[in-house]
Amino acid sequence: MTDLTSIKNRFGIIGNSEALNRALEVALRVAPTDLSVLVTGESGVGKEFFPQVIHAYSARKHNKYIAVNCGAIPEGTIDSELFGHEKGAFTGAVEARKGYFEEADGGTIFLDEVAELPHSTQVRLLRVLQTGEFIRVGSAKVQKTNRRGVSARISITGSIRCRSRCLLCGNGRRIFSCFSASSRPM
Numbered sequence: 478m479t480d481l482t483s484i485k486n487r488f489g490i491i492g493n494s495e496a497l498n499r500a501l502e503v504a505l506r507v508a509p510t511d512l513s514v515l516v517t518g519e520s521g522v523g524k525e526f527f528p529q530v531i532h533a534y535s536a537r538k539h540n541k542y543i544a545v546n547c548g549a550i551p552e553g554t555i556d557s558e559l560f561g562h563e564k565g566a567f568t569g570a571v572e573a574r575k576g577y578f579e580e581a582d583g584g585t586i587f588l589d590e591v592a593e594l595p596h597s598t599q600v601r602l603l604r605v606l607q608t609g610e611f612i613r614v615g616s617a618k619v620q621k622t623n624r625r626g627v628s629a630r631i632s633i634t635g636s637i638r639c640r641s642r643c644l645l646c647g648n649g650r651r652i653f654s655c656f657s658a659s660s661r662p663m
Contacts, residue, residue, distance in 0.1 A: 487533075488526050501530065508534035513606045513626040515591075528587035528627035537625055540584030543577050548590035555598050557614045560605075566615020578611055581624040591628040 481501055484490070490497070507514055508531045516524045525544070532542045550558050557566070561576030577586055588594075594602065605611045606626050610619050 484530060488529055490523065490526055500527065504530045505534055507531060509536065511625060514628070516627065516629045518629075524629040525587070525589060528585065528629070531627055532585040532587075532625075535585070535625065537584050541581050542585045542587070543581045544587040544589065545577055546589045548593040552595050555594060556601065559598065560601065560611045561613040563613050563615035566613070570615065573613070576611075576613065578605055578622045578624060579620065582622045583624065585625045585627060588626065588628040590630065592630040 481498055484501060484505075485492075490501075504514075504527045514528070514531060516527045518524050528544070529542065532538060545559070547555070557570075557574070557576065559576050559578060561574055561579050562570050564570055564573045588602075591599075591602070601611065605622065609621050609623060611622065612619055
């Protein structure tokens with residue numbers, strides 16, 4: 478296994494708690510898989526470092542890594558930003574544009590503050606995570622993307638923590654691995 482000290486140095490991670498080391502070990506274990514990952518933890522614990530570690534130690538490391546702060550994108554444009562849009566799909570769409578999922582094809586997309594997304598966008602996001610399929614805004618054509626999704630959400634209290642280590646989609650295939658970046662156990 479890779480030395481945790483060298484990983485911390487490479488990514489500027491400061492700390493040596495048991496919880497931090499355990500979270501890094503989990504990140505290294507999921508890195509070689511194609512599972513989508515959900516990282517939870519309190520604000521300020523460094524959740525954004527884990528997707529970078531996962532990407533750097535995965536087979537996707539030579540492809541794009543795109544980080545998206547979902548909480549900073551206005552609700553009216555989030556679908557266009559994530560999934561792209563066709564020319565004329567809305568006022569101001571003067572040309573077709575790729576979304577983040579298309580841009581991240583072959584690589585990793587990190588969705589920070591994923592819980593801030595509107596419900597309708599979360600439904601579309603689940604489809605992309607389950608099947609790799611999405612539809613640009615203003616299109617009827619289904620497109621495929623081959624990307625790893627890593628998402629983070631803030632855990633304010635222990636009752637909001639991820640209760641299981643994985644999420645099963647309809648056909649029983651594991652699509653999520655979940656771990657906490659906080660100092661409290663899951």
